[in-house]
Amino acid sequence: MATYGFGSVAYGVKDAGFGTFLLLFYNQVVGLPSATVGLVIMAALLIDAVIDPAVGFFSDRTRSSWGRRHPWMYASALPIMIGWILLWNPPAGASETAVLAWLFVVAVIVRSAVSAYEVPSVALTPELTSDYDERTRIMAYRYLFGWAGGLTMLVSAYTLFLAPTAAFPNGLLNRAGYGHFALAGALLMGLAIIVSAAGTHREIRNLPRPPIIPQTLRENFRELGQTVRNRAFAVLMLASLCAYTNQGIGYALSNYLYSYVWGFKGAVFAYLTVSLFAGVVVAFLVAPRLGKRGGKPRIAMAAVLLGGTIQTLPYWLRLAGVFPEVGSRALLPVLFGCFILSTACNVSAFILGASMMADVVEDSEIRTGRRSEGVFFAGSF
Template sequence: MASFPFRRETLATSSSTSVAGDVARQGTRLGLGTKLAYGFGSVAFGVKDGGFNYFLLLFYGTVVGLEPGLVGLAILIALVLDAISDPLVGYWSDNLHSRWGRRHPFMYASAIPVAATYYLLWNPPEGLSQGELFVFLLGLAVLIRTFITFYETPSSALLPELTADYEERTSLQTFRIMFGWVGGNAMTVLMFGALLVPTAQYSHGILNRDGYASYGIIASALIFTAIVVSALATHRHIPNLRQPPAKQQFSLRRLFGEMFETLRESSFLALFWATVMGSVATGLSAALAFVMLSYFWGFSSEQQFIWTALVFFSALIAFAIAPAIGKRFGKKKAVIVLGIVAFTVAPAPVILRLMGLMPENGDPILFPLVAAINTLDLSLIIALQAILYSMIADLVESSELRTGRRSEGVFYAAVTFTRKCTVGLGSFTGGLILTAISFPQGADPSTVRADTLWWLGAAYAPSLWVLWLAMLFCISRYRITKEEHEANLERLASRQ
């Protein structure tokens, strides 16, 4: 692979594939081009995640006509299958021997399958029965989630290989989180600004089936572009990345034994359950976001367009504050502080509405008030995510000390799995809420009964609070500090 040109980052040396190289790269500051290229790849997951989070339940449950509970069930079943496929892909990418390194073959191979299946998801055949629609959705959900794992897990696993520096990992993860949010939100803005618009056939923009079909074409093209561009742009770093362990004879017993040994790390278990709880809360919020905006708050399509556009400001604010807060407080304390503030504020407008303390729908002050609260609160949540996911990278060296193996792929497979919980358990819970309160399908927002909307808010806000509090409790069990991380690098170097 020496024939591929690449630019060495500051302090990179010929020993960068060794433990000593990790210590040397403690002070590495990656170039802006590397951060932009690496971060841009997250657009693929962001677009897929945005579609699943915000529009899938709305599209299949309201527009196509599949029972919302069945939509949630299909995604939940796919999630269960992910629990098997994700760690296998992660383990495979940790141990792959190829002239293109451990990660890039997976990234290249995923581009076309992800894009093709995502297009089909938003263009289902007409005239299918409930059972046929369920099978169609379930099959595509399984395929898309498997194919995105083949990209997202190896791509994410590059982070701890690109830099060993505690704070630089937070910076690099911030780029990745920002691009994920911006990419997904760009498609959401496009949906409400140009695709989901009222027509003579559709009285409300969210019911416009043709808009979802157009979204499938545009989104799948963007996913393909993000994967290919990021893979090509980071290809030149392959000579600097860690090499796979020596080949061994395949054994299922050894494979699962090594995975379970790796994932027994106590700090990993704390992060795993924290990200599961946080992802389910995010998924529930996302799955019901536009149901809440359209029905609970009564916002128009134009107001929803502005609402989604404001997410860009949230991402930029988070991009600016996440590295600084992580450096100031340390990663664990930063996540807890951000979480306490953000998770107290987020459901507050809904609770105040249930208590009769918010302006009525249609009041000129309502939209700017709720939108301002959401924009600032979302910036804290995005910053929290950036710091939280960077904590995964610091597990790699701790695990290597204990097991003698580099297992970036296995750890990040767990992260990919928990992020999919966003649309698995989150969408499932959202579907159950809509079914439990007998929320009408395809109804005009002005025709939904007031008591139905009250029960929607009463089920929504407390569910979020319970999940977020559970997340912060799990975070409190994480143990790796900056000092411990640097000591781990030194101990690994002394072993070498």
């Protein structure tokens, strides 16, 4: 489980970089308008929304001596590493239009390469086990390592690559630091992908190899439509959309909130990041147990509601004038507690939701006679 889950480090590094630093880097370091940068990032995300299901569909239909998933996983490593380095090293002295074009093209490359790994990789979950509760444990490992990878890069950025210096009292504005951040992230993502793919390679002979019926392009699209019309899949995909939107907004605003709302500087950013990982560890420990005892759907819904409430509570209380003042000793410990609890709830919901998606695969197989793990997990990805 640990070797398989370790591959999620690559997605965690990508998610942390895109969500936390990419807008800030191209806006405040490179000097592009924030609204324009946000629009370009969103355009790349829309392209990714088309690529994900395509990767899932073709992964489901891949046949090779390495199975359906592993060729995609191995092949993604080098493009991810190259694209990640290019993303944080735009051409110096280029026009605004050229840099925006660079951002769009390279962001699409990185997102596509990550999809080429993550979609087939996560689609392995229902193939590795048919046990209802073991799938939750497997997903717990994926989320543990995914968050560990992302938060490791965040802590490294705040304390090493983008730490304050005499030349840059605000280390987040140090352009050279982002180059080192990119190189370290690329190496970590490449390592995670190869270790995970190689670690699960021996399972290839045990994985399902459903037959493929030759079809026309129109028939392929019809089959894809039949697959995604599964009601349980639609519910989970909508829930995933809302959950990941919440997470993305939180990531994108985190540096601004830490700096301009709570008045923190330097190493405190790293402490807050560590508190997030504490919440992930809590989720890793409790989510499988809660799902087994209380039922995945009910526990996931309760976790989402509770997590959202705790996550926004500091801002409501500050507006009401009853939250610790900026600069007070009580502020940091109270925020730590809120971050740990909200992260534990939100990540528990993610784990249970991903586990339920694995269950939907088998429900669809009963209804349609086809195994479409790639398509389903692409929809939730």
